[in-house]
Amino acid sequence: MNNPGAPGALEAKNIHKAYFHSGSDLQILKGINLFLPAGSFTALVGPSGAGKSTLLHILGGLDRPTEGQVLVGGRNIYGMDDAALCALRANRIGFIFQFYYLLPEFTVLENVMLAAHIAGGRSSFETEKEAKELLRSVGMEKRASHFPSQLSGGEQQRAAVARALINRPEFLLCDEPTGNLDSVSGAEVTDLLKRINREKGTTLVLVTHNQELARVAEAVYSLRDGLLHATKAVHAPQTVAHR
Numbered sequence: 001m002n003n004p005g006a007p008g009a010l011e012a013k014n015i016h017k018a019y020f021h022s023g024s025d026l027q028i029l030k031g032i033n034l035f036l037p038a039g040s041f042t043a044l045v046g047p048s049g050a051g052k053s054t055l056l057h058i059l060g061g062l063d064r065p066t067e068g069q070v071l072v073g074g075r076n077i078y079g080m081d082d083a084a085l086c087a088l089r090a091n092r093i094g095f096i097f098q099f100y101y102l103l104p105e106f107t108v109l110e111n112v113m114l115a116a117h118i119a120g121g122r123s124s125f126e127t128e129k130e131a132k133e134l135l136r137s138v139g140m141e142k143r144a145s146h147f148p149s150q151l152s153g154g155e156q157q158r159a160a161v162a163r164a165l166i167n168r169p170e171f172l173l174c175d176e177p178t179g180n181l182d183s184v185s186g187a188e189v190t191d192l193l194k195r196i197n198r199e200k201g202t203t204l205v206l207v208t209h210n211q212e213l214a215r216v217a218e219a220v221y222s223l224r225d226g227l228l229h230a231t232k233a234v235h236a237p238q239t240v241a242h243r
């Protein structure tokens, strides 16, 4: 499981990120090294503006680092062409954001199905069946025909979780998934994410200010001054024996 080349394993090597703003470079990430074994559950914490979202986006192929590599299943995703990177994002990585980002003009069921259509490869019949099963598993089967504006925050987030899972991703990257929820809805989403990690073996990374989420994670890293500091356990890649 700790093999960096395994499906579901992710490794970041020497990640730097600078934003060019008002005539100067703003150094946000200054050499991040991180290993996520397949099926692991990791929390990223740190003060506002530290670069947590920036790092999560880089890990998920949404934003290029200024320097460094992200290896998914042993392959550097930023060495891929745009089409390959797009396909990897659609098929292997699920994202969950604080503000859900469901498409307002589509129903819950359509939002979930659309993600599968974008990735391609399955019939509408299959996709609808799977989307309905997922909505049932997140307790949203009775809200499938609702539009996002007709849902509570917790319901929108559970719909977003179903959408993130429709392509059976190896990774689920979550940016403050409970940040906008009250404590009861937040606890439901927390339980849901834990269950997905345990039952499906999805590698889970979440940025959170939620103490409970950080408590249940296997490893917690704090991002400060552009660097990661392990505050609970550390995932280390297994040394691969070469013959």
Ligand SMILES: Nc1ncnc2c1ncn2[C@@H]1O[C@H](COP(=O)(O)OP(=O)(O)OP(=O)(O)O)[C@@H](O)[C@H]1O
Binding pocket: 019, 020, 021, 026, 028, 046, 047, 048, 049, 050, 051, 052, 053, 054, 055
């Ligand atoms: N496109 C950009 N151009 C310039 N600076 C940016 C850009 N995007 C982010 N930043 C800066 O990078 C820093 C890190 O931003 P980021 O969103 O990653 O922080 P964060 O740790 O997620 O904070 P929060 O907890 O508030 O969500 C911030 O200081 C922000 O102003």
Ligand SMILES: [Mg+2]
Binding pocket: 052, 053, 054, 175
């Ligand atoms: Mg953020």
